[in-house]
Amino acid sequence: MDKEEAQWLLTQIDRIVSERVEGSAAALRSEVRSFRDEVLSHIDEIYRRLDRLESEYQALSAAVNRLEVAFAEDRGERKDIRNEIEKLKVQVAELQERIARLEADSHDA
Secondary structure: OOHHHHHHHHHHHHHHHHHHHHHHHHHHHHHHHHHHHHHHHHHHHHHHHHHHHHHHHHHHHHHHHHHHHHHHHHHHHHHHHHHHHHHHHHHHHHHHHHHHHHHHHHHHO
16 A cells, blocks of 8 residues: 555545544534433423422411411410409409398398
C-alpha cells in the first residue's frame, strides 16, 4: 500500500467515524433534551403540588387560629357562667334559709 492509498484510506475512515460520531452525538443530544424536558415537567408538577399544599397549610393554620380564639372565648364565657351559677347557688341557699325561717315562724305563731 503506497502513501496515497494510505492517505485515502485514512480519509475514508475519518469520514465514516466522523459521520457515526456526529450521528451518535445528535442522538445523544436528542435523548438528553427529551430527558431534560421530562425532568422539568416533573419539577413543574412538584412545584404545583407544593403550591397547593402551601395554600392548604395556610387555610388550615388560619382555621386552627380561629378555633383557638373561639375556645379561648368559650373558656372565658364558661368561667363567667360558673361565677353566675355560684352566685345563684348562694342566693338559692339564702332563699331556702328564709323559707325555713318563715315556715318555722308560721308554725310557732
